[in-house]
Amino acid sequence: MTDTLSAVSPSAASTSRNVVTEIPGPRSQELHERRMKTVSAGVSATFPIYADHAHDATIVDVDGNHFLDLTGGIGVMTVGHTNDAVVAAVSEQVAKITHTLFAVAGYEPYIRVCELLAQHTPGDFAKKSVLVNSGAEAVENAVKIARKFTGRSEVAVLHHGYHGRTNLTSAMNYNMHPYGTGFGPLAGSVHHAANSSPFHDGLSGKEAAERTITYLEKRVGAGQIACLVVEPIQGEGGFIVPAEGYLPALVEWCHANGIVYVSDEVQSGMTRTGAYFASEHFGIIPDLVISAKGIGGGMPIAAVTGRADIMDASHPGGLGGTFGGNPVSCAAVISVFDEVEKRDLLGHARRVESTMKPALEALQAKHPALADVRGMGAMLAIEFMDPHTQKPAPEIAKAVQTHALHAGVLILTAGTFGNVLRFLPPVIITDEEILDAVSVIDDALSAL
Numbered sequence: 001m002t003d004t005l006s007a008v009s010p011s012a013a014s015t016s017r018n019v020v021t022e023i024p025g026p027r028s029q030e031l032h033e034r035r036m037k038t039v040s041a042g043v044s045a046t047f048p049i050y051a052d053h054a055h056d057a058t059i060v061d062v063d064g065n066h067f068l069d070l071t072g073g074i075g076v077m078t079v080g081h082t083n084d085a086v087v088a089a090v091s092e093q094v095a096k097i098t099h100t101l102f103a104v105a106g107y108e109p110y111i112r113v114c115e116l117l118a119q120h121t122p123g124d125f126a127k128k129s130v131l132v133n134s135g136a137e138a139v140e141n142a143v144k145i146a147r148k149f150t151g152r153s154e155v156a157v158l159h160h161g162y163h164g165r166t167n168l169t170s171a172m173n174y175n176m177h178p179y180g181t182g183f184g185p186l187a188g189s190v191h192h193a194a195n196s197s198p199f200h201d202g203l204s205g206k207e208a209a210e211r212t213i214t215y216l217e218k219r220v221g222a223g224q225i226a227c228l229v230v231e232p233i234q235g236e237g238g239f240i241v242p243a244e245g246y247l248p249a250l251v252e253w254c255h256a257n258g259i260v261y262v263s264d265e266v267q268s269g270m271t272r273t274g275a276y277f278a279s280e281h282f283g284i285i286p287d288l289v290i291s292a293k294g295i296g297g298g299m300p301i302a303a304v305t306g307r308a309d310i311m312d313a314s315h316p317g318g319l320g321g322t323f324g325g326n327p328v329s330c331a332a333v334i335s336v337f338d339e340v341e342k343r344d345l346l347g348h349a350r351r352v353e354s355t356m357k358p359a360l361e362a363l364q365a366k367h368p369a370l371a372d373v374r375g376m377g378a379m380l381a382i383e384f385m386d387p388h389t390q391k392p393a394p395e396i397a398k399a400v401q402t403h404a405l406h407a408g409v410l411i412l413t414a415g416t417f418g419n420v421l422r423f424l425p426p427v428i429i430t431d432e433e434i435l436d437a438v439s440v441i442d443d444a445l446s447a448l
């Protein structure tokens with residue numbers, strides 16, 4: 001795989017970025033014209049380039065431009081693009097059995113994935129899982145399971161959260177636009193409470209938890225709530241790390257009130273933050289954990305894992321679907337867990353933080369608009385505020401993103417106000433590549 005990349009560009013060994021045409025190049029422009037005729041306008045296009053192949057942290061577009069990928073397909077490619085072990089596992093499985101539907105004829109890889117999830121999610125109790133196809137579908141299932149288990153209807157979520165694009169999950173998102181506008185009526189019985197966002201609210205974890213809990217008790221009633229669904233580090237919301245003590249206080253309150261605590265670790269889970277699941281950093285043990293993005297090494301699969309008694313609340317046939325826990329995707333998950341152990345990918349995620357965070361903090365000292373550096377492991381972000389008005393500065397995030405694209409670095413924005421740049425590289429990205437990317441951001445900010 002590495003050879004393919006070197007064949008396209010001899011410079012790939014020394015630096016993974018190499019822009020050889022205008023951006024977008026002629027072949028990307030051609031594909032874009034075809035896309036505009038046949039692909040729904042509802043599907044957004046962050047970058048104007050079209051990918052041809054990729055390996056580790058490098059994406060090569062159809063014009064031969066090499067991009068250093070700090071998006072990781074939004075935190076999916078934790079083990080790196082076309083990871084050799086994942087490619088081998090998928091290739092072997094696809095020729096063996098591609099689909100039976102687990103409910104029709106079971107197969108071992110599904111069971112193995114559930115064993116691995118039981119072993120690696122927080123908590124030392126009997127756990128069970130259901131496998132589905134996407135993060136949003138997993139969130140939907142977690143809510144179904146919690147409702148069935150508790151016999152209650154109401155669902156609590158936090159401001160600045162993101163949970164997907166289905167009808168229920170659109171109702172659970174903080175941002176109405178673009179996820180809900182005109183798509184209603186959205187599912188009811190969803191209640192949004194203030195989160196903990198130390199950079200913006202200045203509250204301690206205890207104070208923020210009191211605010212969240214008081215709202216839910218007064219406005220919804222603790223006894224009516226089936227589940228509280230929380231991202232331990234909010235993803236789309238801008239990599240918001242809650243204040244110390246906030247999440248433990250929420251878990252404690254849930255348990256005192258018979259509410260199922262659901263950790264949406266679709267983005268933060270599976271090695272991304274330097275722990276298998278980010279809940280570990282906060283010392284919490286959720287009742288249910290949702291995983292998706294990083295677990296399949298690029299193959300579509302998601303899971304709800306948790307306390308066996310809760311997971312068993314559904315009657316047979318209440319959960320599942322045609323493609324859920326596809327054997328090829330399961331084979332990919334097994335190989336990802338194996339890679340994490342064999343190549344110490346948890347250590348790599350922590351290395352990304354120890355290299356990138358100080359480099360970003362050095363930029364913060366230099367550029368007054370760079371107001372905050374935060375995150376954990378290979379889930380890091382910078383937030384831009386106008387230094388004069390102290391208002392969010394999305395135009396700066398956008399300008400840096402565009403500058404970086406033309407220099408051969410792919411970076412995503414995030415945050416309710418779009419003023420955050422988030423970094424979700426494959427954790428095997430090299431220190432050299434990280435520092436190179438940070439120097440591109442430095443150049444972009446200096447050029448403003």
Ligand SMILES: *Cc1c(COP(=O)(O)O)cnc(C)c1O
Pocket residue numbers: 133134135136137139162163164165231235236264265266267268292293
């Ligand atoms: C991406 C994401 C989802 C939705 O996952 P899909 O696979 O896109 O449906 C849900 N929750 C969080 C925290 C996410 O980041």
